[in-house]
Amino acid sequence: MVTGVPEPGPTQPTPRPGRVPTRRPEPGPQPLVVVDARGLRCPLPVIRLAQRAGECPAGAVLEVLATDPAARADIPAWCRMKAQEFLGAQDHTGPDGEHTAYHVRLVG
Amino acid sequence: MDPVARQTLLAAMDAGWADPRRLYAEASTARRLLDQAREVLAQGLGVRPSEVAFAPDGPTAVRWAMEGLLHAARRRGARTVASAVEHSAVLAPGRHRATTAGDPSLFVEVPVQPSGALDLPAWNAALQVPGTVAAALQQANGEVGTMQPLEDAWDACRRAGVPLVVDAQACLGRTGAPTSYDVLAGDAQSWAGPGGLGILVVPEGTRWALPGPPDPDGALSGPTRHTPWVPLALAAAEAWQQTGATLDADAREATALVDALRAAAAALPDTEVVGDPVDRLPHIVTFSALYADGEAIVREFDRRGFAVASGSACTASTLEPSHVLAAMGALTHGNVRVTLPLLRVAGGRSEDVARFAEAIPAVVAAVRAEVGAPRW
Numbered sequence: 097m098v099t100g101v102p103e104p105g106p107t108q109p110t111p112r113p114g115r116v117p118t119r120r121p122e123p124g125p126q127p128l129v130v131v132d133a134r135g136l137r138c139p140l141p142v143i144r145l146a147q148r149a150g151e152c153p154a155g156a157v158l159e160v161l162a163t164d165p166a167a168r169a170d171i172p173a174w175c176r177m178k179a180q181e182f183l184g185a186q187d188h189t190g191p192d193g194e195h196t197a198y199h200v201r202l203v204g
Numbered sequence: 205m206d207p208v209a210r211q212t213l214l215a216a217m218d219a220g221w222a223d224p225r226r227l228y229a230e231a232s233t234a235r236r237l238l239d240q241a242r243e244v245l246a247q248g249l250g251v252r253p254s255e256v257a258f259a260p261d262g263p264t265a266v267r268w269a270m271e272g273l274l275h276a277a278r279r280r281g282a283r284t285v286a287s288a289v290e291h292s293a294v295l296a297p298g299r300h301r302a303t304t305a306g307d308p309s310l311f312v313e314v315p316v317q318p319s320g321a322l323d324l325p326a327w328n329a330a331l332q333v334p335g336t337v338a339a340a341l342q343q344a345n346g347e348v349g350t351m352q353p354l355e356d357a358w359d360a361c362r363r364a365g366v367p368l369v370v371d372a373q374a375c376l377g378r379t380g381a382p383t384s385y386d387v388l389a390g391d392a393q394s395w396a397g398p399g400g401l402g403i404l405v406v407p408e409g410t411r412w413a414l415p416g417p418p419d420p421d422g423a424l425s426g427p428t429r430h431t432p433w434v435p436l437a438l439a440a441a442e443a444w445q446q447t448g449a450t451l452d453a454d455a456r457e458a459t460a461l462v463d464a465l466r467a468a469a470a471a472l473p474d475t476e477v478v479g480d481p482v483d484r485l486p487h488i489v490t491f492s493a494l495y496a497d498g499e500a501i502v503r504e505f506d507r508r509g510f511a512v513a514s515g516s517a518c519t520a521s522t523l524e525p526s527h528v529l530a531a532m533g534a535l536t537h538g539n540v541r542v543t544l545p546l547l548r549v550a551g552g553r554s555e556d557v558a559r560f561a562e563a564i565p566a567v568v569a570a571v572r573a574e575v576g577a578p579r580w
Contacts, residue, residue, distance in 0.1 A: 138516060143577060147578045150579070166518075169530040
């Protein structure tokens with residue numbers, strides 16, 4: 097079970113609006129890229145993840161929101177097969193139902 | 205089903221139809237035939253006929269195997285241990301017992317390695333907890349073929365004083381019968397016998413009893429108090445003899461065919477072959493293709509005349525992926541499972557495998573194109 101893995105640093109919210117960029121923007125945390133795959137069945141959540149990953153630079157952190165139970169096994173498996181870093185998963189319950197947020201850091 | 209065993213089944217419907225508990229001539233014939241069937245199976249498993257018992261099917265045999273240990277040990281505890289890749293006939297009742305009792309610690313699912321083999325240190329630790337009265341482990345997994353370290357697992361059980369149920373549903377007739385167990389459970393279909401017949405071995409030294417009153421004719425119904433339909437038992441015994449005579453040669457050929465299928469699948473991009481490549485059952489191969497829909501793969505192979513199974517969520521009635529693949533950390537979508545029949549049942553086996561291997565790249569490519577698989 098991957099639930100309970102601590103929230104990783106780079107998945108913190110993007111910097112507050114109006115914040116002046118520092119002189120050294122690198123290697124600061126990249127903004128979070130959200131892939132909303134709620135309601136999609138396997139293999140679509142992983143396909144959406146891979147499509148977005150192809151557009152993002154190394155170091156980017158992707159947050160995949162999914163309701164498909166297969167994502168719990170398949171997103172870590174995708175990371176292993178594609179040599180990317182799986183950061184963890186958190187279950188969320190909200191007014192629009194339950195979903196899980198998976199975090200992936202692109203290594204390259 | 206084995207063709208000779210099929211003949212036996214048909215003949216036994218005439219010769220062994222009667223209720224073996226009655227006293228008339230046909231009934232004594234039926235009883236004699238059931239005794240013979242039990243002797244054949246006992247000999248094949250290296251046990252006494254009185255230690256062989258029957259069940260309505262393999263999953264029931266496995267479930268009863270655990271229930272008998274639990275009932276016999278009910279004054280000492282109620283905690284059970286199983287690998288995370290066991291059959292649902294072990295996992296579902298185990299979870300249900302724990303939930304009903306309001307105590308999640310009553311059922312422990314021990315993790316497996318990425319190959320599907322048991323995590324032995326975790327198994328050892330789980331057995332040490334006081335109140336543990338039964339453990340369950342497959343001889344090999346029927347979805348991915350990986351063999352379990354039975355001897356080591358049984359050693360750990362004996363050191364901890366916990367009896368072990370071995371589930372050989374996927375194995376009997378395909379690989380040597382196990383000897384490291386306290387209760388053994390199997391299914392006649394695995395050795396090309398008929399459906400509807402499970403088998404248990406309850407050795408005399410094992411403390412095992414199902415709840416309920418004893419059967420006055422215990423010699424007939426055995427430890428499970430289940431008397432099978434005699435033609436089924438006879439056909440199962442015939443299939444055992446036929447399969448046993450060709451087991452080694454069949455397994456050698458199947459191992460080579462599965463090696464070829466594993467290589468064909470591994471040659472595809474973004475495809476992983478699941479399970480131990482060497483320490484495995486001879487006749488099972490499982491692979492998962494990234495960005496492919498499992499249901500579409502099954503349909504596409506079916507269209508081409510191949511019956512394959514899948515552990516992908518979209519192919520399951522529950523929409524949950526295979527618990528075996530998930531426990532191994534394997535990709536669950538785009539999953540294909542091929543179970544080779546015995547050569548005695550399917551004479552054109554190697555030709556079929558060659559055609560299947562040839563079809564794999566086109567099927568996977570077609571299914572990937574259907575869902576718009578990314579290049580990345």
